[in-house]
Structures are given as structure tokens and as C-alpha cells.
Amino acid sequence: MIELSLEKARRWFTEEHEARLAPLAEFALGELNDRNRDAFGKGWIDWPAADHSALYREVDAIAADFRAKSNATVVIGIGGSYLGAQSALSMAKPAFTGEGDHEVIFAGQQLSPTYHAHLLQYLDKREVTLVVVSKSGTTLEPSAVFHTFREYLEKRSGVEEANRRICAITDAEKGSLRQFADERRYVTLPIPDDIGGRYSVLTAVGLLPMALAGIDYKRVMQGAARMREELAKLKVADHPAVKYALARHVLYQQGFVAEALVTYEPRVADFAGWWQQLFGESQGKDGTGLFPTMLRYTTDLHSMGQYVQDARKILVETVLDVHFSDEPELVVPRGLDEKNAYLDGVSFSRLQEVAVESVMVAHSEAGVPNILIRAKGDPESLYGELVYFFEIACAVGGYLMGTNPFDQPGVEAYKNEMRSRLKA
Numbered sequence: 001m002i003e004l005s006l007e008k009a010r011r012w013f014t015e016e017h018e019a020r021l022a023p024l025a026e027f028a029l030g031e032l033n034d035r036n037r038d039a040f041g042k043g044w045i046d047w048p049a050a051d052h053s054a055l056y057r058e059v060d061a062i063a064a065d066f067r068a069k070s071n072a073t074v075v076i077g078i079g080g081s082y083l084g085a086q087s088a089l090s091m092a093k094p095a096f097t098g099e100g101d102h103e104v105i106f107a108g109q110q111l112s113p114t115y116h117a118h119l120l121q122y123l124d125k126r127e128v129t130l131v132v133v134s135k136s137g138t139t140l141e142p143s144a145v146f147h148t149f150r151e152y153l154e155k156r157s158g159v160e161e162a163n164r165r166i167c168a169i170t171d172a173e174k175g176s177l178r179q180f181a182d183e184r185r186y187v188t189l190p191i192p193d194d195i196g197g198r199y200s201v202l203t204a205v206g207l208l209p210m211a212l213a214g215i216d217y218k219r220v221m222q223g224a225a226r227m228r229e230e231l232a233k234l235k236v237a238d239h240p241a242v243k244y245a246l247a248r249h250v251l252y253q254q255g256f257v258a259e260a261l262v263t264y265e266p267r268v269a270d271f272a273g274w275w276q277q278l279f280g281e282s283q284g285k286d287g288t289g290l291f292p293t294m295l296r297y298t299t300d301l302h303s304m305g306q307y308v309q310d311a312r313k314i315l316v317e318t319v320l321d322v323h324f325s326d327e328p329e330l331v332v333p334r335g336l337d338e339k340n341a342y343l344d345g346v347s348f349s350r351l352q353e354v355a356v357e358s359v360m361v362a363h364s365e366a367g368v369p370n371i372l373i374r375a376k377g378d379p380e381s382l383y384g385e386l387v388y389f390f391e392i393a394c395a396v397g398g399y400l401m402g403t404n405p406f407d408q409p410g411v412e413a414y415k416n417e418m419r420s421r422l423k424a
């Protein structure tokens with residue numbers, strides 16, 4: 001269940017704005033629903049409702065095989081080929097896992113020699129499988145790391161056995177990773193042509209890492225399907241994802257330049273990382289777009305809180321207040337000293353609730369618009385619901401701004417520069 005509250009942003013995004021801009025919102029939603037426009041990027045919209053039983057069988061078989069063969073799987077990918085999977089694992093898997101759990105470790109999301117060399121040393125003590133994820137099959141970071149880790153595995157287990165321990169998730173037909181994987185007879189899973197990286201977490205890109213980590217990914221898909229069905233029924237005036245998109249659009253036009261997704265729950269923090277990429281790559285173009293950033297409260301209240309409260313008012317806060325059905329009850333003990341007595345017997349959930357309310361009041365009164373998105377449910381279904389909700393909001397927001405939310409021409413510049421320097 002996801003609810004939007006604009007109460008603490010109404011000073012800036014008024015009901016009058018909402019009424020006046022309803023035709024623009026209608027237009028943007030229409031652009032999204034026009035499946036012929038930007039069709040190359042819209043495969044994710046109906047994806048949760050389709051029958052994926054064949055894909056599920058393949059995912060389950062690979063996960064079972066890799067879990068039997070190894071106790072650690074390294075998932076190699078960057079951007080949309082890893083942020084979704086990482087955020088799903090953080091949300092749905094306990095942070096402190098027990099001995100004997102199957103580890104899923106991410107790599108190739110940067111170029112650190114230290115990180116990767118230390119990971120290789122660590123793997124010496126583990127039974128290892130690899131999953132390489134790259135839609136294009138040519139991205140520099142995962143390519144460099146994959147071939148390094150592949151060689152490590154081949155030296156350790158021999159080429160034949162290494163080939164049985166590697167899965168490639170890539171385009172169904174084209175690209176150099178597809179060709180390499182077919183030559184080596186790796187097990188493979190496809191990334192649909194019409195689903196771009198940052199919209200791909202509900203495809204094999206996210207589902208296999210979830211299955212490897214023991215997450216019930218079918219519930220994730222059910223959550224996304226439910227959200228799709230709910231949102232599809234709504235008119236613009238009642239549509240929380242469209243309203244959120246419109247509110248941030250208006251705030252941007254009023255001179256706010258950055259939006260922080262604020263989380264209070266560490267297991268949701270990586271979701272903010274996924275959200276950041278989704279909005280950054282989809283909307284940061286043509287000289288426009290809110291700069292998406294993230295704040296982890298209450299931790300960051302003791303660092304960035306000062307800036308948010310008192311510095312130049314450039315920021316919008318979107319508070320993602322999530323409550324999970326598996327949240328344990330933890331209570332502060334009684335009998336505290338006089339100064340701490342107000343905490344006597346108070347539950348941590350109550351502390352968090354009061355923190356959310358107090359911070360929203362303090363910040364909005366100081367001139368920081370606060371949008372509240374409240375979500376409740378079991379971690380798996382809720383993950384699917386949130387993914388779908390924000391994907392719709394992001395794509396609609398792109399159309400509100402008159403940009404294409406499915407391309408990312410700006411990321412090519414650094415890649416081309418690197419390639420030409422490395423080839424020189």
C-alpha cells in the first residue's frame with residue numbers, strides 16, 4: 001500500500017497548481033500510455049502482468065544449480081544492471097545473515113583494484129559462481145571485471161567447470177557478451193529488447209540475484225502487478241504517481257534544483273540509490289531536471305541536517321516512510337535517568353514516527369518542501385509496488401518536461417573519451 005501526502009509541500013505546490021496543470025498531467029500520462037511512442041523503452045509497463053512461468057522455471061533452475069555448486073555468487077554489472085538487484089536484496093534480506101547463507105556479492109559497479117583484488121582473495125575461501133549482467137555486453141566496467149573473474153575461475157576450476165559456473169544475462173541475440181556466452185555454452189537469460197537497464201529490475205536482471213539470495217521474487221512480481229492494476233484504473237486527479245511527478249515538476253520550475261529521497265530505514269537506503277539512477281538518467285537531460293540525491297535519516301540529520309535546515313533553499317525532500325510487516329518490536333528499557341526518562345518504554349517504531357513528523361515540520365517551516373510517500377506491506381510485495389510506482393512517476397515526469405525518459409545520451413561522452421585514451 002502506497003500513499004502520497006503533499007500537505008507539507010502545499011505552500012509551493014497548491015491545489016490551484018494541480019487543477020491548472022491537470023491537462024499537462026493528462027497529456028504526460030497519455031504520452032506514457034501511447035505504446036507506439038518511444039516503444040523501444042516501454043516494455044516494462046505491461047511486463048509485471050505478463051505470464052513469465054517459462055522465465056521463472058529457468059531462473060529457479062539456475063539459482064538451485066548455483067546454490068548447490070557454490071556458497072557465493074558474484075553478480076557483475078553496473079547502473080541498471082546492478083542497482084535494482086542490490087536494492088531488492090537490501091530490502092528483502094536480513095542485514096545480518098547467518099553462517100551457511102548463500103552470499104550474493106556485487107562487483108564491476110566501479111573500477112577499484114583494491115575492492116576487486118580483495119574480493120578475489122576472499123573468494124579463495126568460498127565455492128564461487130558468477131553472474132555477469134550487461135544488456136549491451138560492451139560496458140567497460142563489467143567487461144573488465146568479468147574477464148578478470150572469469151580467468152580467476154578458469155585457473156581455479158579449469159575452463160570446463162568454470163563454464164558451468166557462469167551465467168550471462170544479456171540481450172537475447174546481439175552483443176559481444178551474447179556471442180562469448182554462446183561460444184562458451186554458458187547458461188544465459190535474456191534482457192528484453194524494449195526494457196532499458198534502469199527499468200529492468202523485474203526481468204532476469206533482478207530476479208536471478210533475488211532467487212540466489214533466497215528471496216521470493218514471485219511476490220515481488222505480484223506486488224508490481226498489483227500496483228500496475230491499481231494505477232491503471234485511476235484518473236489523473238487521484239493518481240499518486242502522476243501527482244508526485246507533477247509536484248516535483250512544479251517545484252523544479254519554482255527554482256528548487258535538487259530532490260533528496262529521504263529514508264529512515266537502512267534496508268530502504270539502497271532503494272534510494274536505485275531511485276537516484278532512475279530519475280538521474282531518465283530526467284537529467286536537455287539542460288533540465290532536478291538533481292536526485294539521497295539522505296539517510298536520522299543518521300544524516302547529524303551531518304546534512306544543518307544544511308537542509310539553514311542553507312540556501314535549493315532542496316525538495318521526498319520522504320519515503322516505509323513500514324514492513326516483518327518489522328520487529330524493539331522498546332527502550334524503563335528506569336532511565338532523569339534526563340532520558342522521556343524515552344522510558346518507548347518503542348523504536350514510535351521514535352521513528354515522531355522523527356519523521358518532527359523533521360518534516362522543522363524542514364518545511366524553514367522553506368524546504370516535503371513530499372511524503374508512505375508505504376506498508378511485506379518486503380517482497382512492497383519492493384515490487386515501489387519499483388512500479390516510481391517507474392511510472394519517473395516516466396510521466398520525463399514527459400511533463402518534454403524529454404524522453406528512456407534514453408541516456410549523456411553517459412556516452414565519458415565512455416568515448418575513455419575508449420579513445422585506452423586505444424591510443
Ligand code: PA5
Binds near residue numbers: 142198199
Ligand atoms: O539504465 C541504463 O541503461 C544504464 O544505467 C545501464 O544499465 C548501464 O549503463 C549498464 O549498461 P549495460 O547493461 O549495457 O552494461
